[in-house]
Amino acid sequence: MSTTSPDRLGTPVSSGSRVEVDRLTWRPFGRREPVLADLSLALEPGERVLLAGPSGSGKSTLLRALAGVLTTTESGDLTGSVLVDGSPPAGAAVGLLVQDPADASVAGRVGRDVAFGPENLGDPRPAIWARVTEALHSVGFPHGLDRATSALSGGEAQRLALAGVLALRPGLVLLDEPTSMLDPVSAAVVRAAVLDAVVGAGATLVLVEHQVEPWLDLVDRVVVLDGSGAECADGPVRATLAAETTSLLARGVWVPGEGAPAPLPVDPGLCAPVGGAPTVEDALVEASSVTVTRAPRAGLGVPEQPARPVLALAEATAVVRPGEVVAVTGPSGAGKTTLTGLLAGLEAPTTGSVVAGAPMRAARPASGTEDGPAGAAAVGPEPATWGSADLAARVGWVPQQAELAVVGRTVRDDVLATARRLGQDETTAAARADGLLDTLGLTHVAGADPHHLSGGEMRRLALAGALAHGPSVLVLDEPTVGQDRLTWAAVAGVVLAARTAGLGVVVATHDPHLVALADREVRLTPAVAPATNQAAVPAAAAVPPGPDAHTPERDVAAPSAAAKGQQRPARRQPGRARALREPGRWGGLAGRCGPLSALLASALLLAGAPFIRDLRTAVIALAVELALAPLVLGRTRTPLRSLAPGLLAVASVGFSNWLLSVDHSWTSGATAGLRVAFFVLPGVALAARIDPSALGDHLAQRAHLPPRPVIAAVAALQRFDALGSTWDQLARTHRVRGLAPGRSPLARARHVSALTFALLVQTLRQAGRMAVAMEARGFSRRGARTWAEAAPWTVADTAMTALGLAVAGIPALLSVLG
Known part of the structure; x- marks a missing residue:
């Protein structure tokens, strides 16, 4: 006990x-x-x-x-x-x-x-x-x-x-x-x-x-x-x-004191490029002084601070040649994943260039598909501009999040997906796929749903899917994470077999055993110091890599002082539940009140909208709202993307009323549209300023709603903005696997449908894993639940409610006065 x-x-x-x-x-x-x-x-x-x-x-x-x-x-x-x-x-x-x-x-x-x-x-x-x-x-x-x-x-x-x-x-x-x-x-x-x-x-x-x-x-x-x-x-x-x-x-256990196992002998024919390996030693891909700057993805709400561009990679250079393994290493924030994405043609650099050599640009022996040529034609020098089939015929890619690479209903179908899309011979492709599954220890799950695999198995599945169609360049991001000794030997064996077959292999890794197998090492330093990024150097001539030299890009460098001696996190004042705003920026009344009063004010505007019966009343009511907007919203701007659904609703209602009116009166349509705008646009602007955690606090403590459904809904809202990033990653996967559509509108519609379904699957799986984490922290525990922050009703809340009531009463007052 x-x-x-x-x-x-x-x-x-x-x-x-x-x-x-x-x-x-x-x-x-x-x-x-x-x-x-x-x-x-x-x-x-x-x-x-x-x-x-x-x-x-x-x-x-x-x-x-x-x-x-x-x-x-x-x-x-x-x-x-x-x-x-x-x-x-x-x-x-x-x-x-x-x-x-x-x-x-x-x-x-x-x-x-x-x-x-x-x-x-x-x-x-x-x-x-x-x-x-x-x-x-x-x-x-x-x-x-x-x-x-x-x-x-x-x-x-x-x-x-x-x-x-x-x-x-x-x-x-x-x-x-x-x-x-x-x-x-x-x-x-x-x-x-x-x-x-x-x-x-x-x-x-x-x-x-x-x-x-x-x-x-x-x-x-x-x-x-x-x-x-x-x-x-x-x-x-x-x-x-x-x-x-x-x-x-x-049994594959990494026993202390025992070195890395010898890579598994693998038939290079399982990895050979379709059409044969290049006969010249020209570069397959070359990145020259590439820099990548990204603008942070904006969410639905008003940001706490203006979004600032992120320097993901600075002045990096790398060359990939046939028949060699290039290890991309470096500490946190150095841009290893970004550089490998550039070499795989997944994106274009902000500055610098990524150019494919003549062996990569040459035509490929492949059949066509219903949506266009399947990589048979020669292509231009910039991989980021290639079509999906052209890129898939030349590049295989394993992302760091291997689950995002799943494109098939079964493990075997997933491995064969690109070869089938490129129109390759089914018998030949199946033989390669089965050989890779056997080598990587996945034959016993060939008929299983890929989402039922363990993390290590899913990473090996992504490797098999990246190779089965015979690309010329293989780009791997952390391929040995989650592998035991035996599966590590299989992954390393496949990497070396690909090199022997004439592929150019790029590996982003913090695994010193895998780096030791590389022919050259590109070592990156954090993007804040671009001048120290180095070009590729022979691995044999470099300082022997130590464990601290190979950290995954999403890791953080630990503090220079011991954790015990560092300053503790600043203590929050209990009850502070609204988002922080940029210092010096007036956040308006909406920045000082709680979410319930904002929602209540929006509801009052909805109650006042039916009294807008003519264009004069609509214009006056909207003019009052615009005049009060600086007082309510302050200097923070409401992003247009947040208002877009409301503006679409206004336009749709206005057009429908104009179209259905007996005399096609534009005033009838304008009045109907402005009636909707009266409550929709302020409601959207206020909702964009609501912090989900504060909303949960107020709904549970003030509105006395059941706490656990409220918490589940708030947790879902916290994840909503991540859907766009997941969509982008899925789209990149489909493009490099040859599954992106051609120019046909029908093909594009099918592709959007497939991406939507994949996003749904990923979202449901992530929601399931989050549910596990929440359950493990007492979410379903019986008994009273407490709240870390209070949900007070302040003077600002009363003012917001009174203001909403006053504005909502304007149409009613005008209708009485005639």
Whole structure:
């Protein structure tokens, strides 16, 4: 049984929980074999367990089962039992850190995100903010409580997610690869946080990690799962690793002290370019002094501060030649993903040039499709301008988010999708696809839905799909993340086979073992110092790469000082629930009132609209609204994209009334349109200034709506602006896979339909993963819920309501006066 002890705040803290797993078996629907098979396990209070095993062995699945969220979004056959302190697991007693930190974000600002768990537990407001501040400090979080979660790097998001778990002070802490996407220094900060906050509190710990060695001093027991989801080793960590070294290596476990395995021998014919490898050594692609500056994607609401362009890459140069592997390395923010995207033709640089060499521009032997030529013709020098089929025939691409590369209903169909689109011979393409699936260990899931694969399996699927159609250039972004020793050897073997076959291979990676296989290394430095970016240098002549030299682009460089010594996040004043505005900018009455009064004012305008019966009344009412706009909205501008739906409604209503009127009177149409504008446009402008978290606070505390549906709706609103970014990434995937349409309007309509369906699938899957993260932080816990911020009704709210009532009364007054 877990016990309680006071933490540094003087509040009760759970120490270790006892965990009992009895004959647990789980087979998701759509899979023939179970992911977990008859697994039994017992963990004593305070025990620290490392859960290891090959890719796809069910490690993450077991963590979800221990957290009690296995069936939250999945369906399947589940037998056996899991007990935590003698009862089914609950969010209050168990803290789960999911694999992707983006899935754990439930609020728009850092402070509210970490406060989510303590709110679900019913802690009083002062205790909530004390726990939030303490948790953020324990993980070395470098920003304040008002930092937007959307502005965090991957490493910062990982530390924020860990802080959200630690704020619960659970008796059982479950961590799913907490450092897999962090640079070494940031990973060390996270491990120190785990040691201090989890181990120091005596909590029971279950940790999933492929890279075992850095965690040896923090764990005291290792449990290894085999490929069938059954236990194959269990015991004290160092003794077990030493005694079972041979069998663990054979199962794909990265045993400390053992070097990287030899790459798997792979037939180069599986990777050979269609039409043969180039006979000359001219460059396939060359990027010269490229710089990329991006404008941040604007959301639906009014931004807190003006959007500033982001320098993603500065003055980088790289050359890709046939028959070589080029490793793109560098620290956080250096632009590795951006550079590889340029070399793959996914976008054009802001300045500089990306030019394809003669071997890449030559015609390709491919058949046509219904939408146009399938890459048979010669192309121009700039890959970013090529059509979809032309690009797919020449380039294979594996994105960092491998899930976005899925384009088929089954694993095998996904691998064959581009070859079929290019009109290649089905028999030849199928032989290559089956060979790649076998090499990469995916034959047993060839008929499965790709979305049911593990993260490592999905990354290998993306590699197979990028190669099966025989491109000349292969661009890979972090291809070895989430791979065990055996699958790593398979991925490395495919990379070397592609080189032998004459492909130019580009790999963005922080994996030192993979960099060691490269012929040359392009090492980037952060874009803030463009002068230090270097051109490609021979890998053999470069300084041997160390772990800190290869960090994924979305990681954050850890602070120069230890996390313990840094300043704590600034404390938020409880009750401050509205978004911050740029200093010196008057935000108007809307910036000072709460969301309920803004919504109430909009509703009052709707009630006043029916009294607009003539053009004179409509013009006067609209003129009053325009005159009051500076007072209500201040100096902040409402983006036109936010007003566009309202303007469309105004135009549609006006046109319809003009068309249907007996004498086609323009005054009838204008009056109807302005009547709609009277309440729609102010309502849109006010809604754009509402902070979703503040809306949830007021709906639950002031309107007394059920809290959990309100929270779910607010979490969905927080994710809405990300849909545009996901759409762009899906469109890039379809283009490089040859699935983008030609000029036919029908083909374009089908493509938009396919992208819309893919976006729906991605959104639903992300919503499911977010639901798991929310459940693991006590979302469904019974009992009273508290709120980190108050929802006061202020003088500004009264003024906003009174103003809305006054403006709404103008049409009624004019109609009475005649």
